[in-house]
Amino acid sequence: MADTNAPYMLVADAFRRSISEGEWPPGTRLPSRIALGEVHGVGENVIRRAQELLIIEGLLEGRPGAGTYVRAPQERLHMRRCPAPGHPSAPLAPAGIATWDAHSTAKVPAPPAIAARLAIEPGDHCVRTAYEFLDDRRRPVMTSVSWEPMAITGGTTVVLPDGGPFGGRSVIDRMAHLGIAVVRTVERPRSVQADRDQAQQLGIPSGALALLIERTFYDRDDRPVETADLLIPADRWTVDYDILLTSAGDA
Structure with a gap:
């Protein structure tokens, strides 16, 4: 300190x-x-x-x-996080993002930390997808790297998040096509200082503060079906968590 x-x-x-x-x-x-x-x-x-x-x-x-x-104050973008997928399903790209680029790679061995989040063995094959989210001026405002076990999606039409008939659709929609209901997500936000590569991707100074959101989706059997790291510049976003609470009378 x-x-x-x-x-x-x-x-x-x-x-x-x-x-x-x-x-x-x-x-x-x-x-x-x-x-x-x-x-x-x-x-x-x-x-x-x-x-x-x-x-x-x-x-x-x-x-x-x-x-x-x-530095002139930056226009802040607004990201609404909906931890319960059915309340309602959060769009792939939050408000303030005009478009995105994605690149998927199949048969990528899961690193130990990712394997732990997906409850699989280190080295098990996954599809890794890197996203770059852009504003209306084609400036990067968020990046994301997602991992999906190929034991779940391999050999199906939804194996590549950025291709096929479901390319660009949310994890929830793509898993539903396989008969898998995504019912829960866990998000762990924490502040980080962007390293050189991250800063270059986001167009911010190296070492600038950023918010890293570790997100994992689970199905009805509490099986992780996807995990991702979302990275956003701290000075560009306001993040709200909109959480549906069950009252005592509804329990």
Whole structure:
């Protein structure tokens, strides 16, 4: 855990105040690190670390060859999560997404962590599908990687989520075609810092905060039929969980 009294953290707090109080409005080009260091009585390295922290938080942005600027507020997209598939079935792409690209690969050995989530053996064959979700300007706003056991879908018309007569349909619809009723999903959201590859895919700075949602669908026998990692930039989305509760009188 970072020391909140470290010089760069104190400088970062001062930068946040300058932004929140309007001293540095969006689009402002920050003074040079030498000038900022003189104002705050610290060295250039301390200023650099403070700037890097605020870039990760989405408050500043570095422009190669032009300096560091106060980042304009990003339009927030709204994602409604419906943990109970029948209340109602959540669409494949949430509101704010215009289109998506998908690429499926069959017979991919399940890594140990994925195998544990799917209750299969490590190395068992799965279909791995990588999704890139885009807004109306063709900018990436979410990625997802899903895994489905080929023991369930292999040899059927729904084996590839991005192809065949059910290509582009939800997991719920595709499993229903096989007579499998998806009745439950478990989602585990957690904050992460995007690594270099993830940041490149989402068009955000490396190390920027993102929300990772680990989602797994289950059938009536409590068998996992699909698991996926959804990754979204923390500063672009508002995520709501809409959960249907059963009252005591209905139980």
